[in-house]
Amino acid sequence: MAEPLRIGIAGLGTVGASLVRLLARNADALQARCGRSLVVTAVSARDRARDRGVDLSGFEWFDDPVALARAQGVDCVVELMGGSDGPAKAVVEAALETGRPVVTANKALLAHHGAALAALAERNGATIGFEAAVAGGIPIVKALRETLAGNAVHRISGILNGTCNYILSRMELEGLGFDEVLADAQRLGYAEADPTFDVGGFDTAHKLAILTSLAFGTQIDAEAIHVEGISAITPLDLKMADDLGYRIKLLGVAERTATGIEQRVHPTMTPKTWPIAQVMGVTNAVNVMADPVGELTLVGPGAGGDATASSVLADLVDVARGVALHPFGQPVASLEKAERAPMQRHEGGYYVRLSVADRPGAAAAIATRMAERQISLESIVQRRSGPRSADTTGRSGEPVPVVLITYATTETAIRGAIDAMLADGYVTEPPQVIRIERA
Amino acid sequence: MAEPLRIGIAGLGTVGASLVRLLARNADALQARCGRSLVVTAVSARDRARDRGVDLSGFEWFDDPVALARAQGVDCVVELMGGSDGPAKAVVEAALETGRPVVTANKALLAHHGAALAALAERNGATIGFEAAVAGGIPIVKALRETLAGNAVHRISGILNGTCNYILSRMELEGLGFDEVLADAQRLGYAEADPTFDVGGFDTAHKLAILTSLAFGTQIDAEAIHVEGISAITPLDLKMADDLGYRIKLLGVAERTATGIEQRVHPTMTPKTWPIAQVMGVTNAVNVMADPVGELTLVGPGAGGDATASSVLADLVDVARGVALHPFGQPVASLEKAERAPMQRHEGGYYVRLSVADRPGAAAAIATRMAERQISLESIVQRRSGPRSADTTGRSGEPVPVVLITYATTETAIRGAIDAMLADGYVTEPPQVIRIERA
Numbered sequence: 001m002a003e004p005l006r007i008g009i010a011g012l013g014t015v016g017a018s019l020v021r022l023l024a025r026n027a028d029a030l031q032a033r034c035g036r037s038l039v040v041t042a043v044s045a046r047d048r049a050r051d052r053g054v055d056l057s058g059f060e061w062f063d064d065p066v067a068l069a070r071a072q073g074v075d076c077v078v079e080l081m082g083g084s085d086g087p088a089k090a091v092v093e094a095a096l097e098t099g100r101p102v103v104t105a106n107k108a109l110l111a112h113h114g115a116a117l118a119a120l121a122e123r124n125g126a127t128i129g130f131e132a133a134v135a136g137g138i139p140i141v142k143a144l145r146e147t148l149a150g151n152a153v154h155r156i157s158g159i160l161n162g163t164c165n166y167i168l169s170r171m172e173l174e175g176l177g178f179d180e181v182l183a184d185a186q187r188l189g190y191a192e193a194d195p196t197f198d199v200g201g202f203d204t205a206h207k208l209a210i211l212t213s214l215a216f217g218t219q220i221d222a223e224a225i226h227v228e229g230i231s232a233i234t235p236l237d238l239k240m241a242d243d244l245g246y247r248i249k250l251l252g253v254a255e256r257t258a259t260g261i262e263q264r265v266h267p268t269m270t271p272k273t274w275p276i277a278q279v280m281g282v283t284n285a286v287n288v289m290a291d292p293v294g295e296l297t298l299v300g301p302g303a304g305g306d307a308t309a310s311s312v313l314a315d316l317v318d319v320a321r322g323v324a325l326h327p328f329g330q331p332v333a334s335l336e337k338a339e340r341a342p343m344q345r346h347e348g349g350y351y352v353r354l355s356v357a358d359r360p361g362a363a364a365a366i367a368t369r370m371a372e373r374q375i376s377l378e379s380i381v382q383r384r385s386g387p388r389s390a391d392t393t394g395r396s397g398e399p400v401p402v403v404l405i406t407y408a409t410t411e412t413a414i415r416g417a418i419d420a421m422l423a424d425g426y427v428t429e430p431p432q433v434i435r436i437e438r439a
Numbered sequence: 440m441a442e443p444l445r446i447g448i449a450g451l452g453t454v455g456a457s458l459v460r461l462l463a464r465n466a467d468a469l470q471a472r473c474g475r476s477l478v479v480t481a482v483s484a485r486d487r488a489r490d491r492g493v494d495l496s497g498f499e500w501f502d503d504p505v506a507l508a509r510a511q512g513v514d515c516v517v518e519l520m521g522g523s524d525g526p527a528k529a530v531v532e533a534a535l536e537t538g539r540p541v542v543t544a545n546k547a548l549l550a551h552h553g554a555a556l557a558a559l560a561e562r563n564g565a566t567i568g569f570e571a572a573v574a575g576g577i578p579i580v581k582a583l584r585e586t587l588a589g590n591a592v593h594r595i596s597g598i599l600n601g602t603c604n605y606i607l608s609r610m611e612l613e614g615l616g617f618d619e620v621l622a623d624a625q626r627l628g629y630a631e632a633d634p635t636f637d638v639g640g641f642d643t644a645h646k647l648a649i650l651t652s653l654a655f656g657t658q659i660d661a662e663a664i665h666v667e668g669i670s671a672i673t674p675l676d677l678k679m680a681d682d683l684g685y686r687i688k689l690l691g692v693a694e695r696t697a698t699g700i701e702q703r704v705h706p707t708m709t710p711k712t713w714p715i716a717q718v719m720g721v722t723n724a725v726n727v728m729a730d731p732v733g734e735l736t737l738v739g740p741g742a743g744g745d746a747t748a749s750s751v752l753a754d755l756v757d758v759a760r761g762v763a764l765h766p767f768g769q770p771v772a773s774l775e776k777a778e779r780a781p782m783q784r785h786e787g788g789y790y791v792r793l794s795v796a797d798r799p800g801a802a803a804a805i806a807t808r809m810a811e812r813q814i815s816l817e818s819i820v821q822r823r824s825g826p827r828s829a830d831t832t833g834r835s836g837e838p839v840p841v842v843l844i845t846y847a848t849t850e851t852a853i854r855g856a857i858d859a860m861l862a863d864g865y866v867t868e869p870p871q872v873i874r875i876e877r878a
Binding site for chain 2: 018022023025026029030032033034035131137138139142143146147148149150151152217275278279290291292293294295296297298299300301304306307309310311313314316317318321323325329330331334
């Protein structure tokens with residue numbers, strides 16, 4: 001029987017407390033499966049007095065997490081403090097500099113400093129496990145780094161933020177507006193007081209940046225990501241999507257295109273038959289299209305102390321078993337600098353919802369602007385939102401919502417067509433444009 | 440750069456040929472990700488002359504696959520011959536005896552000899568990779584052996600046979616009978632000329648036996664599996680399921696119960712909202728309920744040369760990277776001998792479809808027989824299958840289908856109730872009984 005793996009935990013929030021409990025509860029199975037025991041020896045957090053529902057008396061306490069990372073009696077450091085810079089970064093660097101493996105759930109840290117930290121790990125013969133940083137309990141990091149190492153990934157797309165999926169699901173199922181559901185989500189603890197990081201798509205972007213690197217063997221490039229949030233989505237859009245066979249999901253998508261790697265986060269029309277379209281509530285899902293495997297979809301809890309602790313523990317099991325791979329699946333020096341595919345050249349279908357003045361010529365003008373840019377329409381739906389009071393021509397004089405679904409075209413073409421429509425004066429409000437992702 | 444990993448492939452059917460192509464096509468990425476190249480050096484198959492669409496001229500040819508397994512110039516043996524005994528077993532044993540890692544897609548071999556082969560591997564410092572043996576391209580073996588090694592699995596359930604899911608999907612979507620869809624599936628190559636192994640549930644049972652061992656840390660016990668196939672499922676059952684919010688899937692289920700590990704393969708009513716209920720066609724899916732992660736679902740291709748080759752390659756990547764774990768995640772000697780939970784004590788909901796004589800007292804008799812055994816009914820549906828010619832009492836005299844959905848009860852109770860109903864003489868045909876699995 002090998003020596004125990006002595007674990008130091010920096011950060012004792014929900015995930016840290018779950019991890020401490022879990023290591024105790026599953027100790028026997030872990031020992032059988034790892035050939036050694038996994039024991040917490042040291043902990044660090046801001047407030048020593050806080051009641052976390054776990055007994056910390058057997059662990060050495062560190063006020064300074066960096067001291068924990070360098071302490072005798074710690075073989076492996078778990079960083080659960082969060083934040084892309086400051087103490088979290090210092091802790092991870094200190095551990096790696098001393099050759100200790102690090103396990104972290106810190107997506108912001110990785111999105112901004114992943115390559116530098118991986119290089120530091122390599123230089124010191126250490127590893128960084130970050131299964132918990134993306135999609136909570138879903139083993140997508142391992143799937144990309146190991147299972148699909150022999151595959152060529154074409155596209156990876158995922159529901160990576162439970163808050164957004166919860167909000168969109170409730171808006172769809174209950175016909176409520178964004179603000180109303182957001183307020184409810186905040187009350188229930190599914191959304192932060194300042195929700196921008198989640199609903200603005202930035203949290204999804206951090207996770208996507210990590211997945212892109214793993215999937216394509218490229219350097220992390222979080223700045224390259226086109227980010228749109230969900231706050232402009234209306235119940236009408238969700239209703240129209242439903243009628244047309246789609247669901248609207250906030251997806252992070254990375255795709256290899258002719259012009260480079262495209263990375264984008266935006267509300268997306270997903271066909272209802274696609275597995276990730278069926279994922280509701282706070283659950284996350286990741287879909288990978290790769291050669292030769294085809295399509296894989298992984299569905300599971302995206303957040304929460306226990307699910308995240310499960311992924312932290314998965315990385316600790318690898319450490320205990322001596323599995324030591326490059327953090328991004330290959331040496332940092334071999335990661336390609338990805339060509340950024342410009343968003344203007346994005347190709348795909350579009351959902352465009354227009355508020356159109358209800359007068360002669362409007363439909364013809366819209367159709368002309370699309371045709372001028374070789375945009376083919378899969379469907380056109382015109383729907384009145386309420387009862388109308390028509391004059392004898394059948395027109396109410398009020399704007400009418402018109403929804404267009406296009407076949408594949410380019411971002412440039414669709415934006416050009418919309419600009420032209422706005423110039424024509426028939427469109428009375430800023431149009432809603434939602435990209436369609438096909439399975 | 441380390442030495443190349445020299446691979447010998449025994450068996451050159453669809454999967455073998457896919458693997459040879461894939462290793463060539465993704466050679467550069469594999470080298471970057473494994474730190475060494477993966478090269479085929481030797482092959483063996485029954486017919487040397489057959490055109491497989493791949494160039495074998497650079498590989499050493501062996502008429503005797505056992506000789507390949509022992510050959511100089513082979514570091515790792517891929518067994519793709521199939522069959523639970525005979526040459527496949529001899530090849531795997533020969534390789535393991537010489538300390539060479541083995542990668543295999545052979546579920547029958549593992550279901551019958553998995554523990555003995557894993558012990559042989561351990562004694563010789565070798566490994567056995569079998570990601571490809573269960574659920575094709577879905578990385579469920581790795582998920583159980585590595586990701587969930589720190590979790591306690593409660594239940595694992597899966598659509599593990601694409602043929603059955605294809606047949607049930609088409610029966611449901613097109614309202615066709617089993618025989619008709621089976622004949623079509625045979626014509627299209629989705630079902631074998633002798634379909635018993637697939638539609639009888641035996642293929643699913645082999646795969647389930649492997650998953651059970653991985654999930655619960657128990658010795659493989661394929662004989663303990665209760666197996667029912669899909670040939671008795673009718674379009675009426677699928678229609679009734681749909682009306683009641685379910686889909687019928689052939690599931691392999693292993694569950695830890697108070698009386699031991701329950702392993703069963705049978706048509707199952709699955710709630711439509713459950714991710715695996717939404718998987719149609721030849722696609723496979725595996726759902727795991729575990730503590731602390733909660734619920735994970737993995738969906739992907741369950742068969743086919745490319746998807747299976749993808750999983751073979753995933754195991755080869757582990758070998759090339761020096762990842763060497765116990766085949767079942769822990770030493771064979773530490774695998775528990777599972778207590779077999781007797782099927783009679785299975786607890787769950789049931790769908791019972793009866794053909795009931797259309798005369799007074801029938802409904803009362805049925806209800807009484809259920810009540811006598813404390814079986815509570817969630818719903819009762821009575822439906823006529825065709826137009827009826829009623830007499831003045833409203834009765835046609837012809838048998839009427841009656842469907843009961845029960846709350847959780849035991850197999851013993853439900854079978855006892857049905858026997859009593861049959862003895863009462865109101866039930867005119869053998870009843871259809873389908874177990875319900877809740878998410």
